Amino acid sequence: MWLLSVLLLPVVQGSPALMAVSDAVSGPVRGSLTVQCRYEPGWETYNKWWCQGAEWKSCHILVQTDGSEREAKGDRVSIKDNQELRVFTVTMEELRWNSADTYWCGIERSGTDLGVEVKVTIDPVIVQCHYGPGWETFVKSWCPDADLNSCAILVQTTGSQLKKNQLSIDQKKQTFSMAIWGD
Template identity: 85%
Template sequence: MWLSPVLLLLCLSGSLSLTGPSSVTGTLGGCLSVPCQYEEGYQRHNKYWCRGEFGVTCEKIVETKGEENEERSGRVSIRDHADNFTFIVTMENLTTDDAGSYWCRIQRTWFPDPFVQVNVSVSAGSSALVAVSNAVSGPLRGSLTVQCRYEPGWETYSKWWCQGAQWKDCHILVRTDGSEREEKGHHVSIKDNQKSRTFTVTMEELRWNNADTYWCGIERSGTDLGVEVKVTIDPVTVQCHYGPGWETYVKSWCPDADLNSCTILVQTTGSELKKNRLSINQKKHTFSMTIWGE
C-alpha cells in the first residue's frame, strides 16, 4: 500500500504587521496608553512615537533604543515588549494641547518606516473619576486589567463596569456593593481598594467580541460618574514550520477540526505570497496566518 508523505507542522502564536488603535481618548489630567503591534523580525529595531498630520514629516517625541527598557521624554514614555511583538506608548498628565494626530513607527535603514496613525482626543471628563489608561488590550483567551481612580469622598459608593458606546445606557457587567469585597460576573470581576481610592476590573477568557467601548463608573444620586475605556484584543499569528522540499507547494489556512471538510480562507499560489492574512518566509521555512477577529 502506498502512503502519501505527511507534512508535520509546528504551530506557534505571536503578532504580525504594524497595527494599533485608530483613535484613543484620555481625560484631562489623566493618562492613556497606546499599544502598537509589529511583525516578527522587528524586535531589535527602534520604535518611536511622533506627532504631525503626515507620517513622513511628523516630529519624533520619544524612541526606544532597540531594547526593552522604558524610554521617557517629559510626560511621554515608550517601552518595547519584544516577546509580544508590541510596544506601548504612555502619555501622562494630559492637557488639551495633547489632542492631535500621532504615529507609531518602526525605524528601518533602507526602506520606508512602517507606521500606523493614532488620533488622540482629550476630554474634560470628571476629575472625580479617571482611568489609569483609557486604552487597554489583552491576548485572545487571556486576561487584562483596568484600574480607575477616584477622589476622596467616593470610597463607600458603588463602583461598576459596563459595556456600550454610551455610558448613560451601557450594559453593566459587574458592580461593587460599596465595600472592598470582590464581585464577579461572567469572566469579569471588580474590586475596590478604598485606601488607594482605586478600583480594578479584570476581564478573563478574552474573546474577539470583547473588543468594545467600556466605562468605569460610580453610582450616585442623579447622574452617575463615568469614564471611557477602549478595549482591544491583540491580533494572533499562527506560524507553521515545514521541512526542505516543500517550498513551492501550495500552503493554505482553513479553520475546522476535520482537514477533509474545512473551508479554505486563503492560500498561496506557490512559492511566494504576502497577501491578506497569509505570509511566507522561504528562508525560515515558515508560513504565517494572522487572525484579527472571528
C-alpha cells in the same frame, strides 16, 4: 447661570473625579486583562461599576461593587475597590473576539453617575507553520478545522485574504505565519 454650569462640569462623565489609568487596553483571546480606575477623595464608599457598550446612557453593567472593598464577580469579569488607594480594579477573563468593545468605569451617585470610557481590543493570534524542503513553491493555506475534507480555507498564499488577517512566508526558514484578528 453660566457660572453654575461651569461649576457642574467637573462631575459629569470623564471628569477628573474619576479617571482610567489607561483609556485603551488589550488582551489575548482566552486570556485576561486588567483595568484600573482612580477616583478623588470622597467617593470611597460609593458603588463602583463596569459596563459595556459604546453609548454611555445605554451601556450594560457587567459587575458592580456594593460600596465595600469586597470583590464582586460577574460572568468572566470581577471588580474590587481599594478605598485606601482610591482605585478600583476590573479584571476580564477568558477574553473572546467579541470582548472587543467600548467599556466604562463608573461610580454610582444620585443624578448622573460618574463614568470614563475605556476601549478594549483583542490582540491578534499569531500562528506559525513549518514545512520541509521542496515545499517552497506550493500553495500554503490556513484552515481552522481538524477535518481537512470539510474545512473552509480562511487564507492562502495565492488568492484573496480575509479582511484584517495577514500572511507572511519565510522560505529560508521554511515557515509561514498568519496573524488572525476577530471581526
